[in-house]
Amino acid sequence: MNLLVCVSRVPDTATKIFVGPDGKTIDSKGVKYILNPYDEFALEEAIRLKEKNGGEVTALTVSADDATDILRNALAMGADSAIFIKAPAEPDSYQVAHNIANSVKDKNFDLIFFGRQSVDFDSFQIPSMVAELLNIPSVSVVSKLEVNGSKVIAERDIEGGKETVELSTPCAISAQKGLNEPRYPKLPDIMKAKKKPIEEVAFFQVDAAVEVISIALPVNKRVGKILGDSDSDINEIVRSLHEDAKVI
Amino acid sequence: MKKILVYLEPQNNSFKRVSNELITAANNLAQSSSAEIVGLCIGGNSSIYPSAGQFGLKKLVSVEFSGAYSSTAYAEIVSQVAKAESADVLLFASNATGMEIAPRISAKLDAGYVADCVGLEIVDGNIVATKPVYAGKALIKTKINKSTKVFSLRPNVFTAVKNDVGSPEVTNFSANISDNDKKASVTNVSTNAGKLDVSEADIIVSGGRGFKEAGNFAMVENLAAALGGAVGASRAVVDAGWRPHAEQVGQTGKTVSPNLYVAAAISGAVQHLAGMSSSKVILAINKDKDAPIFKVADYGIVGDVFEIMPKLTEKIKAVKG
Ligand SMILES: Cc1cc2nc3c(=O)[nH]c(=O)nc-3n(C[C@H](O)[C@H](O)[C@H](O)COP(=O)(O)OP(=O)(O)OC[C@H]3O[C@@H](n4cnc5c(N)ncnc54)[C@H](O)[C@@H]3O)c2cc1C
Numbered sequence: 001m002n003l004l005v006c007v008s009r010v011p012d013t014a015t016k017i018f019v020g021p022d023g024k025t026i027d028s029k030g031v032k033y034i035l036n037p038y039d040e041f042a043l044e045e046a047i048r049l050k051e052k053n054g055g056e057v058t059a060l061t062v063s064a065d066d067a068t069d070i071l072r073n074a075l076a077m078g079a080d081s082a083i084f085i086k087a088p089a090e091p092d093s094y095q096v097a098h099n100i101a102n103s104v105k106d107k108n109f110d111l112i113f114f115g116r117q118s119v120d121f122d123s124f125q126i127p128s129m130v131a132e133l134l135n136i137p138s139v140s141v142v143s144k145l146e147v148n149g150s151k152v153i154a155e156r157d158i159e160g161g162k163e164t165v166e167l168s169t170p171c172a173i174s175a176q177k178g179l180n181e182p183r184y185p186k187l188p189d190i191m192k193a194k195k196k197p198i199e200e201v202a203f204f205q206v207d208a209a210v211e212v213i214s215i216a217l218p219v220n221k222r223v224g225k226i227l228g229d230s231d232s233d234i235n236e237i238v239r240s241l242h243e244d245a246k247v248i
Numbered sequence: 249m250k251k252i253l254v255y256l257e258p259q260n261n262s263f264k265r266v267s268n269e270l271i272t273a274a275n276n277l278a279q280s281s282s283a284e285i286v287g288l289c290i291g292g293n294s295s296i297y298p299s300a301g302q303f304g305l306k307k308l309v310s311v312e313f314s315g316a317y318s319s320t321a322y323a324e325i326v327s328q329v330a331k332a333e334s335a336d337v338l339l340f341a342s343n344a345t346g347m348e349i350a351p352r353i354s355a356k357l358d359a360g361y362v363a364d365c366v367g368l369e370i371v372d373g374n375i376v377a378t379k380p381v382y383a384g385k386a387l388i389k390t391k392i393n394k395s396t397k398v399f400s401l402r403p404n405v406f407t408a409v410k411n412d413v414g415s416p417e418v419t420n421f422s423a424n425i426s427d428n429d430k431k432a433s434v435t436n437v438s439t440n441a442g443k444l445d446v447s448e449a450d451i452i453v454s455g456g457r458g459f460k461e462a463g464n465f466a467m468v469e470n471l472a473a474a475l476g477g478a479v480g481a482s483r484a485v486v487d488a489g490w491r492p493h494a495e496q497v498g499q500t501g502k503t504v505s506p507n508l509y510v511a512a513a514i515s516g517a518v519q520h521l522a523g524m525s526s527s528k529v530i531l532a533i534n535k536d537k538d539a540p541i542f543k544v545a546d547y548g549i550v551g552d553v554f555e556i557m558p559k560l561t562e563k564i565k566a567v568k569g
């Protein structure tokens with residue numbers, strides 16, 4: 001099987017965020033960048049499919065910064081090779097999707113894996129966008145996957161339940177937590193990953209569709225009435241919920 | 249902005265509440281321009297169409313569709329309607345369906361797309377969309393530099409406002425759908441019968457690791473029942489197997505914006521906040537007065553959940569009569 005996993009490089013979710021001097025991007029000083037956590041589920045699923053059916057796993061990222069660090073992580077987990085599309089400036093989702101689609105359209109991937117969201121802009125859009133650009137079906141937020149030859153059965157989370165979707169390869173899948181337990185690369189895997197190829201591909205020039213006007217930290221407009229646990233305190237909280245906030 | 253297409257989702261005998269929120273948001277955008285608004289409903293019973301008129305929808309395009317929901321087919325239908333109507337703004341809910349089809353449609357229409365918006369306003373003739381980023385630690389304002397603009401809006405953030413304009417004028421559109429468009433089709437839907445889902449609840453009572461074991465969640469259930477709300481959970485609780493993943497609130501779980509969110513024995517890790525910080529009112533209960541959850545809380549009780557939960561439940565029952 002010919003498998004592709006799209007991965008993104010994101011600030012660690014625990015990192016404190018500061019607005020940069022331009023007011024449009026975050027200050028990357030002191031920010032620790034990691035492989036997007038959902039992409040680990042995507043990688044794990046692709047690697048397991050390869051282990052079962054044979055084939056190749058390619059990891060791909062589009063990034064303005066040097067992303068070889070996260071590609072090496074993907075290679076250490078078990079991807080065979082990687083593609084790095086270096087963007088001239090921070091790309092928006094439109095540019096990322098077009099770059100992924102453009103660079104893989106002739107490569108006959110059976111399955112293309114994604115994470116359900118990239119934890120930087122949480123935009124939940126690259127998987128279906130790429131699938132549409134490649135004219136293939138897709139399923140988002142998949143927590144269970146069965147692949148039998150060209151037949152694919154995916155289970156995904158919806159409001160109040162689960163949905164089972166049937167489709168066939170080639171197709172795109174975006175991974176939800178619970179799909180599998182991603183492996184931790186061991187030292188020999190990390191050593192081996194250093195010798196695996198990372199191919200640099202030129203950026204496919206398209207204009208961004210979305211422009212960031214400003215970025216700001218949220219303003220706390222909460223009431224902030226924090227009391228103790230005495231009966232009168234609890235009474236006062238209940239009264240506030242009822243009379244001031246009018247939510248009960 | 250000439251025409252706004254609002255994607256409406258039928259559910260049982262009405263439209264989803266978020267559909268009415270989208271109509272209101274469209275009306276707000278249209279107010280400062282002369283844009284027209286048209287609703288789009290695929291499938292569903294026509295008897296529910298008049299209800300959209302109560303929120304100000306005057307025109308509705310109805311598309312018949314036989315067979316199971318298919319993201320590829322639905323995306324094709326919406327794109328065909330958007331083209332036929334010359335819609336240049338499309339609004340979706342950022343729920344399971346919207347999040348899946350909106351990006352596909354934006355690719356079909358070569359549009360720009362901003363997901364999970366919590367604010368939409370018009371500034372100097374442009375639609376400026378606000379969305380949370382970095383797990384809600386920051387907010388960005390964006391604008392789309394494409395002639396067609398697609399947005400998905402976070403449910404429960406935009407309030408649906410009643411504005412009765414009578415029954416909308418309905419036109420039927422027959423979409424041109426081939427089998428090739430049905431490449432991904434739903435074969436089964438299993439619902440958690442009888443249980444209110446956190447993503448659709450007005451009130452949520454969530455419990456965290458501080459409850460120590462699954463059995464103690466009865467306290468969370470009791471308070472939720474007294475409030476008529478749904479039970480939620482932190483990831484620590486779901487990972488421990490005390491509660492199902494469907495109840496998890498946060499970055500890896502559901503994003504919710506209820507009128508009241510109660511966080512009991514939840515520390516308030518950033519990934520949890522990502523899923524609930526747009527709640528309208530937040531009540532936190534925690535024995536640690538420095539727990540980060542208190543920083544985002546409107547109301548807080550510092551103390552032991554095992555003592556507080558039963559008392560709080562009784563007092564709330566009394567107030568609600
Ligand atoms: C990539 C990633 C994604 C994640 N996604 C999510 C997500 O979607 N949702 C989520 O919730 N988490 C998520 N997490 C995990 C998150 O970081 C926290 O670990 C988790 O939210 C902690 O759950 P908790 O607050 O229940 O437990 P804890 O952090 O252990 O907090 C328990 C709290 O209970 C209080 N307490 C204990 N006993 C009592 C008592 N008797 N009375 C009153 N208070 C008491 C304590 O003071 C403490 O504040 C994610 C983490 C990562 C890395």
Ligand SMILES: Nc1ncnc2c1ncn2[C@@H]1O[C@H](COP(=O)(O)O)[C@@H](O)[C@H]1O
Binds near residue numbers: 061117
């Ligand atoms: N810059 C990128 N390069 C490669 N893949 C990406 C990139 N950004 C997002 N993706 C993929 O798309 C998924 C969803 O991201 P998003 O739509 O940005 O929330 C991620 O989990 C990745 O699999």
